[in-house]
Amino acid sequence: MNARRTPSLAGAVLAALAALAITAPARADDHGPRVAPPPAYLQECGACHVPFPARSLPAASWRRLMMDLPHHFGTDASLDPATGRELGAWLQAQAGSPSRVAEPPQDRLTRSNWFVREHDEVPTALWRSAAVGKASNCAACHTRAAEGRFGEHEIRLPR
Secondary structure, three states, X not given: OOOOHHHHHHHHHHHHHHHHHHHOOOOOOOOOOOOOOOHHHHHHHOOOOOOOOHXXXXXXXXXXXXXXXXXXXXXXXXXXXXXXXXXXXXHHHHOEOOXXXXXXXXXXXXXXXXXXXXXXXXXXXXXXXXXXXXOOOHHHOEOOHHHOOOOHHHEOOOO
């Protein structure tokens, strides 16, 4: 093999691997780049609540939720078939892996182990306050929830 070709071959391999890493969809539960939700997810799901991060539930939970949209926690959240397929596929691809995210009771994100653990310091009175109302009202405390940002530096507890 020609010594002059080795660097260019290695460079080509590295460039191909870098391109693959950039274009491959990130798994929802890894610490790599997050994949932006489709506009339809933000519009449809965000019409009633903060569009929850797909990685917060495993694929099995998302599948059941998407299959029962006419009865979505007491609300008819039905979608046209094409939008349902698009969002279902995105949620499946971006869902948390079962090894990291357990299926919560009734597929309720707010009953998942990590949610309960992360919110264990929130007083019961705050959950029931008019400013919060229910655990799924993320935007009541997480100032950047609509952007999918739930970091501790973006929390402001309502008074």
